[in-house]
Amino acid sequence: MTEFTPLASLAGGMMIGLSAVLLMLWEGRVAGISGIVGRLLPPYRDGVFLSRFGFVIGLVAAPFAMIALGGVEISQTVSSNIPLMIAAGLLVGFGSVWGNGCTSGHGVCGLSRLSTRSFVATSIFMATAFVTVFLVRHVIGG
Structure with missing residues (x-):
């Protein structure tokens, strides 16, 4: 923890x-x-x-x-699983392009400007993070 x-x-x-x-x-x-x-x-x-x-x-x-x-x-701590790191990097890059920005652009700057698009994007980022942590820690057992 x-x-x-x-x-x-x-x-x-x-x-x-x-x-x-x-x-x-x-x-x-x-x-x-x-x-x-x-x-x-x-x-x-x-x-x-x-x-x-x-x-x-x-x-x-x-x-x-x-x-x-x-x-x-x-x-x-950084994972030593190279294929996992490559897949994660590609998914983050794809998500940044597809979402027209990343967590810092939407979460820090967009929310402070009261951007609806940034609120939706940040909500999706956070929900995905919650599900990922739950799966890795409690389902997969990482």
């Missing part, structure tokens, strides 16, 4: 919100990670490659910064 950490969760949520607001202020874009990462790949459509690259580097560097600054131990 995952330990409940309200202060770390609050700080993380505040940083996510701040980064979304800053991206909207500076570039006028929603902080949808799938869109940002997708636009890092050629062909480059506009001249903001460096800011997108910096945003992604910040996502990757954040856990290391937390460890270095706060001495916080962060443990993450």
